[in-house]
Amino acid sequence: MWDWRFLFLILFSTVVDYTMGLYIDKSKSKQNRKFFLWISILINLGFLGYFKYSNFFLESFVDAFTFFGQDVRFRGLEIVLPVGISFYTFQTLSYTIDVYRKKLTPTRDFIAFSAFVSFFPQLVAGPIERATHLLPQFYSKRKFKYRQARDGLYLIIWGLFKKIVIADNCAQYANDIFENYDDYSSPTLILGAVYFAFQIYGDFSGYSDIAIGTSRLFGFDLMRNFAYPYFSRDIAEFWRRWHISLSTWFRDYLYIPLGGSRGGTWMKVRNTFIIFLVSGFWHGANWTFIVWGALNAIYFLPLMLRGKNRNHIDIIGENKVFPSIKEFYNITVTFMMTAFAWIFFRANSVTHDFLYIEELFTFKFKVDRLVIERFPFEILPLIGLLICMEWFSRNREHPLKNSNIAYIKAVFLVLMILIFGSFSEMQEFIYFQF
Amino acid sequence: MIKAIKLSLYTLLIVVVIAFCLDWLYTYSYKNPVYARDKVSWMYSINEKKIKEYDYALFGSSRCIYHINPVQIERETGIKGINLGYSGSNPFEIKLMVHEFLEINQPDRIFVQLDDRFNRVHRDPISITPWIPFIRKPYLYEEIKKNDSLSFYLKNIPFYRYTQYESKLGIRNVALSYMKENNFSELEGFKAMSGIAGKGKTKDYNLIDEPNPHILEIQRWCDELGVKVDFFTAPYYNRTINTAVIAKHVAPYKDFSEIFDDRLYFSDPNHLNGKGAEEFTRIFIKEYFKIE
Numbered sequence: 001m002w003d004w005r006f007l008f009l010i011l012f013s014t015v016v017d018y019t020m021g022l023y024i025d026k027s028k029s030k031q032n033r034k035f036f037l038w039i040s041i042l043i044n045l046g047f048l049g050y051f052k053y054s055n056f057f058l059e060s061f062v063d064a065f066t067f068f069g070q071d072v073r074f075r076g077l078e079i080v081l082p083v084g085i086s087f088y089t090f091q092t093l094s095y096t097i098d099v100y101r102k103k104l105t106p107t108r109d110f111i112a113f114s115a116f117v118s119f120f121p122q123l124v125a126g127p128i129e130r131a132t133h134l135l136p137q138f139y140s141k142r143k144f145k146y147r148q149a150r151d152g153l154y155l156i157i158w159g160l161f162k163k164i165v166i167a168d169n170c171a172q173y174a175n176d177i178f179e180n181y182d183d184y185s186s187p188t189l190i191l192g193a194v195y196f197a198f199q200i201y202g203d204f205s206g207y208s209d210i211a212i213g214t215s216r217l218f219g220f221d222l223m224r225n226f227a228y229p230y231f232s233r234d235i236a237e238f239w240r241r242w243h244i245s246l247s248t249w250f251r252d253y254l255y256i257p258l259g260g261s262r263g264g265t266w267m268k269v270r271n272t273f274i275i276f277l278v279s280g281f282w283h284g285a286n287w288t289f290i291v292w293g294a295l296n297a298i299y300f301l302p303l304m305l306r307g308k309n310r311n312h313i314d315i316i317g318e319n320k321v322f323p324s325i326k327e328f329y330n331i332t333v334t335f336m337m338t339a340f341a342w343i344f345f346r347a348n349s350v351t352h353d354f355l356y357i358e359e360l361f362t363f364k365f366k367v368d369r370l371v372i373e374r375f376p377f378e379i380l381p382l383i384g385l386l387i388c389m390e391w392f393s394r395n396r397e398h399p400l401k402n403s404n405i406a407y408i409k410a411v412f413l414v415l416m417i418l419i420f421g422s423f424s425e426m427q428e429f430i431y432f433q434f
Numbered sequence: 435m436i437k438a439i440k441l442s443l444y445t446l447l448i449v450v451v452i453a454f455c456l457d458w459l460y461t462y463s464y465k466n467p468v469y470a471r472d473k474v475s476w477m478y479s480i481n482e483k484k485i486k487e488y489d490y491a492l493f494g495s496s497r498c499i500y501h502i503n504p505v506q507i508e509r510e511t512g513i514k515g516i517n518l519g520y521s522g523s524n525p526f527e528i529k530l531m532v533h534e535f536l537e538i539n540q541p542d543r544i545f546v547q548l549d550d551r552f553n554r555v556h557r558d559p560i561s562i563t564p565w566i567p568f569i570r571k572p573y574l575y576e577e578i579k580k581n582d583s584l585s586f587y588l589k590n591i592p593f594y595r596y597t598q599y600e601s602k603l604g605i606r607n608v609a610l611s612y613m614k615e616n617n618f619s620e621l622e623g624f625k626a627m628s629g630i631a632g633k634g635k636t637k638d639y640n641l642i643d644e645p646n647p648h649i650l651e652i653q654r655w656c657d658e659l660g661v662k663v664d665f666f667t668a669p670y671y672n673r674t675i676n677t678a679v680i681a682k683h684v685a686p687y688k689d690f691s692e693i694f695d696d697r698l699y700f701s702d703p704n705h706l707n708g709k710g711a712e713e714f715t716r717i718f719i720k721e722y723f724k725i726e
Binding site (some may be wrong): 316421 | 435438441442445448449452453456487590593597598599600602604605606
């Protein structure tokens with residue numbers, strides 16, 4: 001939620017990290033450097049913990065006491081989650097950690113640092129930028145570059161297509177199916193999971209593309225956040241292609257410091273679970289996100305333990321028009337696993353998760369209300385268009401990049417947005433809540 | 435920079451051209467539908483083609499469309515009529531329908547169904563939708579402008595109106611206007627509801643003792659045009675309504691709200707089912723068309 005008073009929060013966070021960066025740099029002893037780093041970490045995570053997780057922990061304690069027969073009453077604290085806090089907290093943390101690791105010289109330009117923390121295109125939902133990449137861009141004088149601005153414009157159009165045509169149309173059905181799951185047949189519940197998978201992809205990657213494109217109009221280059229994740233051949237590849245800025249953040253600032261994939265089996269299992277559980281918990285103060293994270297850890301572990309987690313680092317079907325049967329099979333299985341995991345992400349509670357899945361596996365086949373009243377398959381051709389456009393540009397950043405017919409594609413996408421865009425039932429970006 | 439500005443302007447121009455073309459295409463589909471998707475489009479298509487002439491017309495909300503069958507009336511009396519009620523209409527939308535219909539047609543009389551919405555003076559945000567493709571008609575624009583701050587943009591920005599009302603007027607509806615027959619034109623605008631109402635709880639509608647300006651306007655037009663206008667309230671089940679308020683402000687008025695107390699005639703407390711509509715149409719004929 002937005003409230004002008006939250007400006008002081010981001011300002012305070014900015015001042016703290018700016019100051020700690022300078023202190024870390026000035027300190028001679030490692031102990032002092034560590035001390036200032038911890039101040040930064042504790043203040044940032046303290047704010048995040050208070051605003052985002054207080055109610056969750058208190059409610060969980062109450063539930064635990066209730067489970068053991070104690071009657072504890074709790075009304076919940078009236079805390080509003082400041083918009084973008086999860087994103088800018090991680091962004092500023094990357095600054096102090098990189099200064100501590102001597103990867104970055106702390107800035108003395110407070111305005112540049114403030115602009116880095118609150119850079120408007122990516123403030124509310126990422127990509128989570130690294131200080132090493134974004135901060136230096138504020139120092140240099142910007143020149144207008146036509147090619148960069150044009151590419152930014154194309155990326156904005158592509159992002160709008162994914163958000164307004166794909167995500168918002170899928171959302172109408174996914175919301176209905178998830179809210180009324182007990183009315184629907186198993187095939188409709190499968191459709192609900194598939195629609196949510198495309199809703200969250202179109203919504204979040206669409207936002208990222210709009211943010212990156214907008215930045216390019218101003219001469220800034222932001223990191224790529226999605227790289228066609230639904231063409232992944234296994235879960236490890238999926239996590240290299242989905243929400244890249246968060247995955248790499250966790251890899252660099254949590255997974256590797258914990259020991260990464262070095263050490264024994266137990267260490268590998270522990271670190272994998274930690275990173276996926278924390279990643280799930282980062283998304284929201286709800287057990288559903290933790291279960292979602294745990295499920296992804298379970299998917300990922302067998303690959304890592306067999307040393308197959310980096311099997312697919314090339315571009316799928318490179319120099320081929322279509323994937324091989326094996327590749328197609330792998331993509332399909334990975335998508336199904338991902339879509340199944342998204343059920344945990346979308347549901348309102350863990351109970352809702354399991355009830356949805358239970359209904360899905362009762363194998364009820366009937367012509368249900370949704371099929372009679374609304375013909376829910378009408379979105380599938382649009383999803384097919386998205387898949388085709390992405391498939392034929394999978395070796396490029398986005399379908400309009402370096403294309404001879406980029407302008408024609410852009411006009412076509414504008415046409416699609418006008419005709420098929422869901423304007424009257426527009427949904428807020430899902431990741432704004434995080 | 436100049437190159438970028440040129441590109442932006444060029445793109446904007448293309449978007450505007452596309453928007454113009456789409457606006458024309460959509461509006462054409464609503465004006466000349468193969469199968470009109472709503473009562474407004476249907477009314478205009480038969481109005482402008484002058485397919486039939488009607489002796490009377492019925493106006494109102496869903497409590498009009500589902501309650502009186504003009505085909506049954508024609509069969510029993512030989513009098514031709516049309517039911518132009520549609521779901522969710524407030525007196526404002528009823529007024530628009532009456533005005534647009536009377537502009538071309540000259541029936542002997544019209545009937546207006548009034549009920550618990552009698553006190554509403556604003557547009558209904560959903561029921562206004564079928565009028566949006568026709569917002570460039572001067573009368574409609576002037577009326578909608580009084581009720582909707584977006585009306586200027588809806589009228590003047592090409593295709594904006596179709597994006598704002600996309601879920602009701604969008605591509606799905608346009609496509610269906612070429613593909614799927616509607617379910618009301620065969621019975622001259624009447625549609626039967628199915629099912630039987632549950633016993634449910636009684637509900638009271640308390641009308642405020644005030645005239646409705648839109649209804650007064652309808653009365654004034656009819657007087658000027660020499661068209662007889664009758665007001666009535668269709669049956670309710672398990673509902674009470676102080677129809678005395680309506681009777682005080684409009685005339686001639688007939689209250690049918692309590693003529694049925696058998697729930698087998700109702701699909702829900704506000705709507706008759708097919709059986710109830712047939713019986714009510716019979717009573718309606720006796721009352722207004724003097725057939726014993």
